[in-house]
Amino acid sequence: MSIEQRLKDLGITLPPVAIPAAAYVPFVRTGNLVFLSGHIAKKDGQVWTGQLGKTMTTAEGKQAARHVAIDLLGTLHVAAGGLDKVVRIVKVMSLVNSSPDFTEHHLVTNGCSELFSEVFGEAGVHARSAFGVAQIPLGACVEIELIAEVH
DSSP, X not given: XXXXXXXXXXXXXXXXXXXXXXXXXXXXXXXXXXXXXXXXOEETTEEOBOOBTTTBOHHHHHHHXXXXXXXXXXXXXXXXXXXXXXXXXXXXXXXXXXXXXXXOHHHHHHHHXXXXXXXXXXXXXXXXXXXXXXXXXXXXXXXXXXXEEEO
């Protein structure tokens, strides 16, 4: 099954590449690697704000991470010249805006990781880090960046 068909079956429409909010670019390609800058969670086109363990549940955070993954796919599509050119998702780094006692960052980040596996199969299985942080730009609940290998 093609990547395009998987996205269609999942009801996913790729968004356009977001315009950076500061002095950086959305992605950099060097050789066969593409590095995507951090993408923050958005809901209904607005920054999805909140703090896990205080104003958000793990399930809500997981959904936010899935939304971030969809935005990352939109950027990766442009960076790679099409998602069919993705060899594998290499690494994901997730920042979770969380209270000091929140300990389920890994479960929040699964929202992103699971979607990549659904879309790319084995090529979507990746190395990963998930961190709890005191704050994310614009008050976003989750920010995720990734590294992918492309043809």
